[in-house]
Amino acid sequence: MAPGEKWVSVMSYHQTGSGGPEDAVCQYAGSRLWFRGPERSLDTPYMACVGADETFGRFVDRPFAAILEEKLDRRCLNLGSLFCGLDTLCGDTGLFKLITEAELCILQAPSVLGQTNHFYRVHSRRNDRVLAPTQDLIALYPEVDFADVHYVCHLMSLLQDQHDARFEIVAEELRRNWVLKIRDLLGKLKTPVLLLNLQVLRHQDSALQGGKMVVSITDQMLEQVRSVSAGYAQVSAFVSGHSDELEDMLFGTLQQPMAEHMIGPAAHKSVAEALIAPVRNLN
Template sequence: MTYEIMRGGTLDYEFYRHGRSRLRFRGPAKDGTAPYVAFVGGTETFGKFIPDPFPRLVEGLIQTDCVNLGLCNAGLDAHLSDPDVAELIAAARLRVFQIIGAQNMSNRFYTVHRRRNDRFVSARTPLRLLYPEVDFADFHFTRHMLMHLHRTGPRRVAIIRRELQGLWEERMRSLLRAAEGPSVLFWFARGAPPQRMDRPGCAMTADPMFVTRGMVDRVARDATALTEVVISGRAAAGDVAGMHCDEMDLPAAASMLGVRAHRAAAEALAQTIRPLM
């Protein structure tokens, strides 16, 4: 087999909370007394099914504590709305911000769960007026809802996409400007940021969702550096070698960036980070 099935349980993520925060982060927890690098991001930063995600690998390469603040399926709201986490990010010697999708944020069309940002909570009046034929009680996740709206009315969903893209830029800038010191913007995906999203279905299949090259370049002006790691070939095609999951989770694991991708990410980030420390 090319993957490791964990008998009697899954990978131990050593979950912990910082201060009064209700967000759970992947350990091991650091005491914060030594200088550290903070990694802020989503599922890839967290490293679901990955024994040694790229923040941990970077720690070994640069010989500096690295704090993993990745959250599975995160949007920008989770990190921005938590003062204890904001304090942890601000106190870091250097910050790495993974570029995540724009769909998991509260906006004028819909609200998301405060901590689990991929969870759809409610449709606001503008969305109900835009899609009067849709019963929003059927949805629990933002991506599922947006895919349905795209099938129902692709021109209308473009209005929502543009709203989310603008908010994404604003909130990414807020994260980058919230603390002094160097920051690295990090693109980690199976493809480079798309130049445009006007081709049919392109916006709905791109991951990170709705994020374009122009958005990345504009936000990068507020960062010290931009590092892009595009995974292709065998490492991008369902490579589950070295991942820890049970058989039920294997399809989900195959859809994620694997161990080889995390090694490539760590090597690229270490090269960026070393001269900034």
């Protein structure tokens, strides 16, 4: 760590019942988000790795940002934040400032689901949480009771259970909105942004999750945003529950179900390796 850097351990939603905080986390002035600790000095040049749970490196000792820092011998701030989605990326002014002050930003492409749109609103920081359906969604699905829906994945599952073409109307809105918001964000940033499309596979068929189709980032969506990014990298990795990495992860006795849905240490190494050449190409 550089002079002035410090380790901050915070008990928050990162504590998940194992008897102690899952990871040390930190905050930077101006942002309401909790990032992977330790807090790093902003007085010397840095690259910024921005994203959600995978960038944060949940349940692993060395996330890809730390590996990349060692491989490239360049300071790399881990600005991964749990439950960070599209709305958080576009709405947190402190995060925007951290990115603008970086030499380079590696941005993990956010989930399509974690965004407020014509059909539902999400929490401003925990973008996995649904605050409320809109009247448009209620009108589209008048027979569905949304009272007990609190998470976007639950909402998508509930809509798919209707087994008709209405779901594609919602999916198309999410895809369209995703492209508009990402393009707008990248257009505002003067910092070069390397877009990381990290495909986290939770099923042998990558298009399925729990036996249902997921609304994923399409090639057409990526083409529309790659033109306003400085670089691009794509990596696919199975979660530890579908690989042999679970035993190499760090989690408490009650955390295994969550750890099984995260990528492991070997996957983080693969992500770092895939980023080395694109980062060097931007120098």
